[in-house]
Amino acid sequence: MLTRLGVTNFKSWKEIRDMQFAPITGLFGANSSGKSSILQLLLMLKQTVESPDRLQALIFGGERTPVDLGSFQDVVHRHDVASSLTFSLGWKLPKRLTIRDPSDEAKVLFTGDELRFGTELRSDAGRLTVKEMAYSFAGHEFQMSQMNESAKYELLAKGGVFTFLRTRGRPWELPPPVKCYGFPDQTKAYYQNAQFLADLQLAFESFFGRLYYLGPLREYPQRQYQWAGAEPADMGRRGENVVSALLASRHTIPRGKPKSRRVSLEAYVAKWLQELGLIHEFSVEQVAKDSNLYRVYVQKTRSSSKVLITDVGFGVSQVLPVLVLCYYVPKGSTILLEQPELHLHPSVQSGLADVFIDAVRKRNVQIIFESHSEHLLQRLQRRVAEKDISKDLGRLYFCDIVDGETKLVPLEMDLFGSIANWPKDFFGDRFGEAAAMAEAAAERQAGEQ
Numbered sequence: 001m002l003t004r005l006g007v008t009n010f011k012s013w014k015e016i017r018d019m020q021f022a023p024i025t026g027l028f029g030a031n032s033s034g035k036s037s038i039l040q041l042l043l044m045l046k047q048t049v050e051s052p053d054r055l056q057a058l059i060f061g062g063e064r065t066p067v068d069l070g071s072f073q074d075v076v077h078r079h080d081v082a083s084s085l086t087f088s089l090g091w092k093l094p095k096r097l098t099i100r101d102p103s104d105e106a107k108v109l110f111t112g113d114e115l116r117f118g119t120e121l122r123s124d125a126g127r128l129t130v131k132e133m134a135y136s137f138a139g140h141e142f143q144m145s146q147m148n149e150s151a152k153y154e155l156l157a158k159g160g161v162f163t164f165l166r167t168r169g170r171p172w173e174l175p176p177p178v179k180c181y182g183f184p185d186q187t188k189a190y191y192q193n194a195q196f197l198a199d200l201q202l203a204f205e206s207f208f209g210r211l212y213y214l215g216p217l218r219e220y221p222q223r224q225y226q227w228a229g230a231e232p233a234d235m236g237r238r239g240e241n242v243v244s245a246l247l248a249s250r251h252t253i254p255r256g257k258p259k260s261r262r263v264s265l266e267a268y269v270a271k272w273l274q275e276l277g278l279i280h281e282f283s284v285e286q287v288a289k290d291s292n293l294y295r296v297y298v299q300k301t302r303s304s305s306k307v308l309i310t311d312v313g314f315g316v317s318q319v320l321p322v323l324v325l326c327y328y329v330p331k332g333s334t335i336l337l338e339q340p341e342l343h344l345h346p347s348v349q350s351g352l353a354d355v356f357i358d359a360v361r362k363r364n365v366q367i368i369f370e371s372h373s374e375h376l377l378q379r380l381q382r383r384v385a386e387k388d389i390s391k392d393l394g395r396l397y398f399c400d401i402v403d404g405e406t407k408l409v410p411l412e413m414d415l416f417g418s419i420a421n422w423p424k425d426f427f428g429d430r431f432g433e434a435a436a437m438a439e440a441a442a443e444r445q446a447g448e449q
Helices: 035-050 186-190 197-209 242-249 265-275 314-328 346-363 374-385 430-448
Strands: 002-010 013-020 024-029 085-101 104-124 127-137 140-146 153-158 211-214 281-286 293-299 306-308 334-338 366-371 394-402 405-410
Touching (some): 035 334, 085 197, 127 197, 242 293, 314 334, 346 366
Parallel strands (some): 024 394
Antiparallel strands (some): 085 104, 140 153
16 A cells, blocks of 8 residues: 655656555645646556566656656656656555575564655656665665766665675676666675565565556447456556456456355446446346357336446446446555546445445555545545544545645544635635625516516
8 A cells, every 4th residue: 555655846746745645545626736647657657667668767658558648858847857856655565574684594684564665867868867766664775876976876775784795706887777666687696685675676566566547538338348258457547448357357256265255346336336326237248158249237227127338327337447446456456546526426426435435445455536526525524524434544635736836735634524724715616606696696686676
């Protein structure tokens, strides 16, 4: 689970010092206020991890990546290519990491369940280079940085009694880091006790391997779907893999759990579609025996006929990828959702908060979303007031543009669900609109009389 994030000079963000995350983290604000940029930063790192190109420090993206950010000039704050781009993040490890002494396996060097990473990047003659990168673990910092503005790198250990020991022989120079986060393979050969650095790098890659994203614009429903037996990794940016995921889940039995006791993914989805008031029944059915074509059927009410998903309201197909993603990804994953409420009725937007709470409790996932939905926020506030959830389960932020820079405002929610520092015109001037309407109505009524 992501626990903290720091950024300087990324898009409209001049600086985020230490943003804290919770199992449910919500980002609110006006259009173009920088909300999506936080998600984009995480997606940029994810596609960097997944890229086979080890020489590029960052992968800004293209048509086939989760996000396309253009170039360094496009993402650096105010397009100032002379500025450094820095970011740092911390996350809880899925299980405790223990690193032992390579010369004595009985001796534990470091152990812990949280890891932090930070890096600084600059554009050097048009090429992005890593000025410094460091992992912080168990009270120690393992850093690789350029020496005195030169192209040479050095490896250092700080904050403890541990010291890297050079292998005897010629002091070969270290090559640059791999991407923006990896120690080059030569560290294992040049140092006697640096093998564990690969474990830190693997933990970084594993975190982003458990990061999943669903964009705001979802695919239109189809009258039939083709499935050849593949098991998709996620829903796709537009939810295009949702039916394949539902079908693949029929053949996936959780390890150590009898099939008879398994609650299917389809059952979870059907339950929530019903509780959200969208439909009464939901099913995915094969067109014909031994066919690879499937149709999605829904029944609006108990007494209505079963029809294709294309023949009911648009909201069912739009919320379906959100529901499936929450219960499809591996337990302990982090989910990024961009405007999950899009095209949904206000009552369904409210219900999404309950979906998030249930998924966090049942599957230990983390959900980070950016939204414009007042209804989703108010349901979270209500659940805190009802003592259904602790206020510590969620963290809420308001993103605001001030003089061309985005500022992050933590929303302070008390035990009763009230937000003490509610920003002005957070969701528009409701009271002002009501007062203006009442005044106009009174003037019109007086004129007609």
